Amino acid sequence: MAAPTTPIILSELDEDIQRAVSAARERVAALHAELPRWGLVVWTAGNVSERVVVDRGAGPEPTDLFVIKPSGVSYDELEADTMVVCTLAGDKIDDGTPAALTPSSDTAAHAYVYRHMERVGGVVHTHSTYATAWAARRQPIPCALTMMADEFGGDIPVGPLALIGDDSIGRGIVETLAHSPSPAVLMANHGPFTIGPDARSAVKAAAMCEEVARTMHVALQLGEAVPLPTEVVARLHDRYQNVYGQH
Numbered sequence: 001m002a003a004p005t006t007p008i009i010l011s012e013l014d015e016d017i018q019r020a021v022s023a024a025r026e027r028v029a030a031l032h033a034e035l036p037r038w039g040l041v042v043w044t045a046g047n048v049s050e051r052v053v054v055d056r057g058a059g060p061e062p063t064d065l066f067v068i069k070p071s072g073v074s075y076d077e078l079e080a081d082t083m084v085v086c087t088l089a090g091d092k093i094d095d096g097t098p099a100a101l102t103p104s105s106d107t108a109a110h111a112y113v114y115r116h117m118e119r120v121g122g123v124v125h126t127h128s129t130y131a132t133a134w135a136a137r138r139q140p141i142p143c144a145l146t147m148m149a150d151e152f153g154g155d156i157p158v159g160p161l162a163l164i165g166d167d168s169i170g171r172g173i174v175e176t177l178a179h180s181p182s183p184a185v186l187m188a189n190h191g192p193f194t195i196g197p198d199a200r201s202a203v204k205a206a207a208m209c210e211e212v213a214r215t216m217h218v219a220l221q222l223g224e225a226v227p228l229p230t231e232v233v234a235r236l237h238d239r240y241q242n243v244y245g246q247h
Helices: 015-032 107-116 129-137 146-152 168-177 199-222 230-242
Strands: 047-055 060-068 084-087 122-125 184-187 191-196
Touching: 015 047, 015 060, 015 199, 047 107, 047 199, 060 107, 084 107, 107 122, 107 168, 122 199, 129 184, 129 191, 129 199, 146 199, 146 230, 168 184, 168 191, 184 199, 191 199
Parallel strands: none
Antiparallel strands: 047 060, 047 122, 060 084, 122 191, 184 191
């Protein structure tokens, strides 16, 4: 039998990590307000997480911790102090929150993504109506919009059917997005998960995913949609990712 691991106590970690955790909690708590604002969740469904990154002066340094929403807590009750801190194994640390305040039921999925996709700094899950409808049909959202080319670099793919309870959802996310430019995946019969270099980027991808899912649904009610040529998608995606906006 494996020897028990020593529990991590947040207050005993170095001050740089404690400050980074505090900042991540503030960001993640604030970003949860964006989910109901954009109509991406109902009741207590959905979650945002962010990898804890420390900057000691030599650039960003990822840690083995991430911050995530507590399970079953209403959005209007979420505050920075209620955000739960977990290891990349998905285990809650002694972070100063009550022991009864458990992390999201999707924590294992988020942890798996962070362990296997080093470029990912934020993960979001919603059950937004139109994106989830495409997931129920197990049908990728076809890239027939310049907005899709910009943000997703092509179709939004469908991941396998996986149930909450272990890291199956995380495995499906990683396997599906490993060779796709898309920051979004529609997990079959479940709903969208999005990733990004930080939590804000992943929330943006979630909002964009629902927008294009709704628009493509409407388009297909009118007739056949015309997919964008591959070379056009590549040019638009490169421009949006590397030129558009402020740098």
